[in-house]
Amino acid sequence: MTESTTGRRRGDDLERAIFEAALEELAEVGYANLRMEAVAARAKAGKASLYKRWPDRAHLIRAAARYKATVAETEFEPSGDLRGDLLKVMRFIASYQGGPFGEAIRGWVGELGASGRDEGAAEAEAEELRNRIEAPRIRIFAKILEHGIEQGTVRPEALLPRVVNLAPSLLTHYFLTRGHPAPEHVIDEILDQIVMPLLTPDH
Amino acid sequence: MTESTTGRRRGDDLERAIFEAALEELAEVGYANLRMEAVAARAKAGKASLYKRWPDRAHLIRAAARYKATVAETEFEPSGDLRGDLLKVMRFIASYQGGPFGEAIRGWVGELGASGRDEGAAEAEAEELRNRIEAPRIRIFAKILEHGIEQGTVRPEALLPRVVNLAPSLLTHYFLTRGHPAPEHVIDEILDQIVMPLLTPDH
DNA sequence: TTCAATAGTGAACGATGCGTTCACTAAATG
């Protein structure tokens, strides 16, 4: 029995509860106001259990983001309507940024520049999380683009990582610098003024 | 006499010294590790003088960023070489992000999502700083683009704020998510895979 | 079934940095 609803939890069971608590706290108070005691209390765990697993707040939140990213793997099948498909995925990303995951990203970004850490380890950790976020996106957008290339609605030269990641990058930039996810009309502008013209063979 | 090198400074004189100290600290330890006492000590000022001017660390750093942005107003005259001009300005932005100003931006971004503040005031402050950063960029990039349009090397439809701001947005996104400014080869890719194709009339 | 090993709890602790206060002092004003 792993799913005992009563008594004292341990191992992965407890770890999941802590992640869920951390993500809920993130959504409610944001990264800057997140308190370890609050996470522990919400998870009905001791603070020591948190520090036994992660050395500090930054590590816990990155781990929670990884956990959430793993849980949220989605599959997407292009419909053939290029703009419609892009719009759909972009809306999904924006809505995701509005939740705890977005706050986790913000906190992670906020700590990135701090010097005086183990540069190598920090670099590796940053890259691992980035890959975990970017990799699924790339797959989905690449699929949409490949579909478009077959149909002749997308330039074949557009299938480069930097181009494939363009829309998500702009959404993330908006989210980070505005404090909230891109609203509908911004998504439209990104699509119509930047992404579509770049993908389409003729202007 | 405003520029007394000895004795006790006051007013703008002291304020500038605090800003310079804050920016130096930012460059050395990053926003996440910035201590008010350290700023005060470096400026040879009392902590009380800091809190008399700004309510907290976030306000001080935003003010320092404004101060730096004001000081750094630059003029730029397009040479006529579209790609060369864009490259030059992008290099400048990247180098800027490598210094204290970049760390100020990172800290500001890190605090943006925190709930529980005066939403209106925070929103206004964020927008003011954003405008102060974006406005000069827009002017420079718009100038380059207008020049290109006259020469026929740039599509006239490309003169939209979102397009004009594209290159800086991607540089900022890179800086925020990687922890360091975009290196030369990334700037090249952004130019050759995204910005140039979007501006140029024929692919 | 018992019991030792393992893992979590909850409270207390020292350390640190926040933002405030206050008595003192230097600079500007007139």
Place this chain on the structure above:
DNA sequence: CATTTAGTGAACGCATCGTTCACTATTGAA
């Protein structure tokens, strides 16, 4: 020279960090 204004530096209370410890629940092997 007297008064007002502004900065200094030290001390303070507070919140949160990350740690420690005595105690307790769970696990699994004897």
